[in-house]
Amino acid sequence: MRAILTFLALIVGFSWLAAGASQAETWFEALVMPGKLATAHAKLESKCENCHGSFAQDTQPKLCLNCHETVAADVATGAGFHGRAPEARALSCSSCHDDHQGRDFNMVPLDAETFDHSWTDFSLVGAHTAASCESCHLTGKKFAEAPSACVDCHKLNDPHKGALGTDCSSCHVGTRWDEVKAFDHSKTKFPLVGSHVTLNCDSCHAAEVWTGLPIDCIGCHMIDDVHENRFGADCATCHESGDWAKVRFEHDRDTDFALTGKHLETDCTGCHLPGGDAAKTTTDCIGCHQADDVHKSTLGEDCASCHGTESWVQEVVFDHDLTQMPLLGLHAIVPCEGCHNSKAFSEVDIACVSCHIGDDVHKAALDTDCATCHNPNGWVFWRFDHGTQTDFLLTGAHNGLVCEACHTPGTVATDVPVACAECHQKEDIHKGTFGANCEACHGTDTFKGAQLRLPATP
DSSP, X not given: OHHHHHHHHHHHHHHHHHHOHHHHHHHHHHHHOOSOOOGGGGGGTTOGGGTOBTTBGGGHHHHHHHHOHHHHHHHHHTOHHHHHOHHHHHSOGGGTSOOOSOTTOOSSOOOTTTOOGGGXXXXXXXXXXXXXGGGTSOTTSOGGGSOOSHHHHHGGGOTTTTTTOSOGGGTXXXXXXXXXXXXXXXXXSSOOOGGGGGSOGGGTSGGGOOSSOOOSHHHHHGGGOTTTTTTOSOGGGTBOSSOTTXXXXXXXXXXXXXXXXXXXXXXXGGTSOTTSOGGGOOOSHHHHHGGGOTTTTTTOSOGGGTBOSSOTTTOBOOOGGGSSSOOOGGGGGSOGGGTOSSSOGGGOOOSHHHHHGGGOTTTTTTOSOGGGTEETTXXXXXXXXXXXXXXXXXXXXXXXXXXXXXXXXXXXXXXXOOSXXXXXXXXXXXXXXXXXXXXXXXXXXXXXXOOOOOOOOO
């Protein structure tokens, strides 16, 4: 036996001397190779230096990583199993991945029962802990090539048909696929407040539609709009999200038309008719009360100048003293219609005779200026002073005459003659022989028995 070993040593020695040191090393290493490489490394078997440094074992991990670039990147960045697991980072590659055990040798010895998946980029939580390795790691694929996105495995289970994207974990949890975690709606353009918080998602997102939905109230509540759109589409102006039936609208604060009197008791539809635009509702009285206008527009359209809001019929506040015809005496109790009948109020004649022509017992003989004699406290009260208001002083028998004795019907008062002969011509027994100057002989006490008034004798 010793002779054989000596022979071999001599052969090696001579070969080394003949071939040179480098070739001798390669030849020697091939000679002492412990076994065939695994199938995955078979193509490297022809050159030991692919994996080994000559007589330098510490170079082997670097050579491994030169080929296994993905593993090298994980180690460098602390990702994946080789970058996370402390043992993988501390030990050399050959500590776990032995070779030279034959072509069928498994170089990746993995105990599925004890493997700690938390050292990978995909920790097993919830229902994933009970899943079989084969459900994610397919035969013939590297373990690192297993998909890690939810949609990669659960695409067929996606009831949203991709409408919500591929980030399943934004809503679902790993415990159960049908268990959905609270979605933060405040991060959308429509934060949930009030009653919206307790609604089921499909109340608004029917048929799994999640984008492009309206965020204005009327988009969902059109069917609840009892106003039939006459108040516009901004429901939040009046309604609160906590209770649709609760209204916070204040007419006095939110509009230019404060509600007073009977308006406070009026239902909204009393002014805001179906199909109309609330913002365009008229605020002038005649806009709503034209049918109640007994004046038929003869007084114009400013109803508030006379009427109040407490009572359309009873509450009349018009101050007639502001007109050209202040109401004095009995005029104050005369109903409006007494003077304002068929004409517009502003067109009513304020002359006495325009209303009292039927009461004129003088038949216009004393002109039409009734106020010359009469006052508004009573038609029978008169105050005419013939002595101061005319050029004919009433004396003697004239003082007891009725007005019609001189002012006959059909004559104008100012046209009545003042000469004696004009009234007493029939009583002139002189038949005009003494002329028309009756007062030359007669006085006013009596026409008869008058003393002759002759000029004094010189």
